[in-house]
Amino acid sequence: TMTLKLFLSIVAFLGVVHGIAFLIAPGQIATLYGMPTTPPVVLMARFFGGALLAWCGILWSARSFRDDVAIRSILICTAVAEAIGVLTAVAGTVSGTLNAFGWVAVAIYLFGTVGCGYFAMSGKALAFQS
Secondary structure (H helix, E strand, O other): OOOHHHHHHHHHHHHHHHHHHHHHOHHHHHHHOOOOOOHHHHHHHHHHHHHHHHHHHHHHHHOOOOOHHHHHHHHHHHHHHHHHHHHHHHHHHHHOOOOOOHHHHHHHHHHHHHHHHHHHHOOOOOOOOO
């Protein structure tokens, strides 16, 4: 079974990979998703990459938190953000703004949403003991 620590590691890793890609190669990533590589798209991709890296730092740090309230708060906030990502990626893919690769984004966001919801609502102690 997946532990919270493993789940947070996976979500953080996925975010770091995407965050770095959006910072270093925003035009290529936009093209991969079927979006134009206009200056505004490239700029927003870089903003998104920076936000992803910051959030992944929070998730990575939460792996060793010793406070259930803090961990649960991070999980709930992340679940909300991930659910918004699911809806946005589905809408973008269905409308044709994103190409079929948009379904990969849907899958990643859905994994985060379900995992965060599962662990946040589990009722189990979440804090890590040393």
